[in-house]
Amino acid sequence: MVTNSASTAIGLSASKIIPLGMTALLGLFIVGFVGFSHMEVVHNAAHDTRHSLAFPCH
Template sequence: MPIATRQVGRLAQSLMAMTFGLFIVGVVGFSHIDVIHNAAHDVRHSNAFPCH
């Protein structure tokens, strides 16, 4: 596999991971739905991410 193809693959994977992470923080971190909020509550606080 050419080096350029591997680099594009790594870049795509990195961008997808960052997008997924931002989605999780944005949706779960600021969700007003109690089930979603409580599911990730302890993890957010252990990572010092305020949620209320």
């Protein structure tokens, strides 16, 4: 059985587009929600998490 490697490569890259796009959208939603949240609990939880990971936040 002979398969076309070019079509296989295109199929694999196309199958990765949706998961990568959804991951990017989820990340942007999380950063936007936490970064601009007016709820103090959400902001403080994110702030404490950044400090626990030694990530500079201010």
